Amino acid sequence: MTPTPDEPALDLPGLVRDRAAEGRVKAAATRARKVAEAEIATTDPVARVVLDLPLAHLDRTFDYAVPVAMGDDAVPGARVKVRFGGQDVDGFVVARAPASEHEGRLAPLRRVVSAEPVLSPAVATLCERVAERYAGVSADVRRLAVPPRHATVERAASPPEPPLPEVEGAEGAWAAYPAAEAFLAHLRSGHAPRAVWGAGPGEDWPLLLAHLAAAALAAGRGSLLCLPDHRDVTRVDAALTALLGPDHHVTLQAEPGPAQRYRDFLAVSRGARRIVVGTRSAAFAPVRDLGLVVVWDDGDDLHAEPRAPYPHTREVLLLRSEHEGAAALVGGFARTVEADQLLRSGWAHELGLPRTAVRERALVGITGASDHALARDPFASTARIPREAYEAVRWGLERGPVLVQTPRAGYAVKLACERCRRPARCATCAGPLELTGPTSPPRCRWCASEAPDWSCAECGASGLRAPVLGDARTADELGRSFPSISVLTSSGERIRSGVGGEARIVVATPGAEPVAEGGYAVVVLLDTWWALGRDSMRAGEEALRRWCNAIGLLRPGGRALAVGDPALPVLQALVRWDPGGFAAREAEERRTARLPPAARVATLTGTPGALDDLRALLDLPEAADLLGPVPVAGSDDGEERLVVRVPRAQGAALARALGEAQRLRSARKLEGVRVQVDPPEI
Structure with missing residues (x-):
């Protein structure tokens, strides 16, 4: 190709030399990276990793070698990729060690996904204890504890916590409760008092909880307040904002979206915020120097996690209180039998109103x-x-x-014959009839068919009554x-x-x-x-x-x-x-009646064959009772449910036995069985 007078001639030999030089630089960089990846770090070259796998027999740490290039980033709590079973698997570094008990050659870490230490040692231990308590897998608990990564949010710094304002009036707010003065004094001293609080009618409970969090913060310790739903979170959020200002706490819940939730989580993990208000998953928030845990209205079924291993917020917080030496408060207008058990056992003291104050x-x-x-x-x-x-x-x-x-x-959610009281049924599908408004005709709740000319098949009457409005x-x-x-x-x-x-x-x-x-x-x-x-x-x-x-x-x-x-x-x-x-x-x-909480109970749900396999692997305590199995209502697979009951003192032994049986079942690749320890309903 001949260049025009206005175009310079191409220096083809020079271009070839430049591209060759560029290729040599890239090749050298690749060799250097390979060498760095192959070369193992000299300081704490072993990373102990927990894998994100829901398999009970793999619920332990695995040792991996730490390449030099990852030595600074593979810190405890960091997210990593490792090679396991012929595929790349997500995991967390939980510790670095100078040596491994494994005698062979360790596989190196594949990649450090993020150097941000999102799994604190305290939360990692809590996940293990919760999994043991509920006969589950700690990987399932870690999914509840650590939210998904949001890289853009992670790159931004968390704003520092402002100076703590002077807060007064805690004694006045709690004055109606005689034992509250001692609880506040212990909390300010950095001790770990434990109480069951029965709030009185008309109590401004969000303000009282805000005063407790402020007292713990004044002692240099953090607080964790777990509530049933977002409306309760909003009320406590407003009380804390009014008392301390807007920048001393965060709310952890699903409503703001994943980016905001991860931003607030990082602020807590980095120590920029030490008061957390949230729903059940907030029980795992990595609050530094935790000094107070609170669960409000622990009888609400929203505190029971619907995903395996089905932990309850109250039990998670009580485990955390014991492990981290934090004060604990179980509060509500009513009292559950589990909270009563805490008082009867002497584990907690009562915070209540005198009878005259109630009247x-x-x-x-x-x-x-x-x-x-x-x-x-x-x-x-x-x-x-x-x-x-x-x-x-x-x-x-x-x-x-x-x-x-x-x-x-x-409106009228259940209809019956006015004369004979027989339930009114749809002529098309036999479903129950209801009224949706004062002028609308009866309608089936199942197929939505209208029945304006309904008459009773039993007595022939056409009048309807509404026993349930x-x-x-x-x-x-x-x-x-x-x-x-x-x-x-x-x-x-x-x-x-x-x-x-x-x-x-x-x-x-x-x-x-x-x-x-x-x-x-x-x-x-x-x-x-x-x-x-x-x-x-x-x-x-x-x-x-x-x-x-x-x-x-x-x-x-x-x-x-x-x-x-x-x-x-x-x-x-x-x-x-x-x-x-x-x-x-x-x-x-x-x-x-030997029912919870006086006894510890577990339900095992699966097909008859799977239940037989699990029963053969179970090494239950001698005092265990097996109730059932009985068919599960509405199951399309013919599932059955078996109930295992032991005295309360043998609850830990029951959880260990179920956990070990699940590990054996998982290792042998047997059919799955759903295990739920201490379910809200039996």
């Missing part, structure tokens, strides 16, 4: 089908909202907002009774976080009650029989917890009214505001 805060009553109630209201035995409830609502509306709790969402129907009834008052609902996917302090009626399902500005003047609890009708050993405990949480939203001097049978022990405990006494009663009944 000053709220007045709780019952209306129902008692002889005294029938004498005043002949229709009280059949009325869903009796006259006393309407009077309580009217009294409350003169003073502020009123909360009405109803156990079901919807939802929040929408309740709001409809109250709206007609109080036409000048605004009526709001909060349930399902339309949950309100808060309402104003003006007079209004709020109808909400349990757990969806919004917080009222200044508190509610009156709380009415409808259909208490429904909550007690659950087929569960925790029915009474769970019902009392939901009722206490609603009454906890009262303002000082407010009133509460429960519609139900006054003779029921659970309603009597509610009137006396004695959740501790009810928990002690429940615990005694469970001891007699």
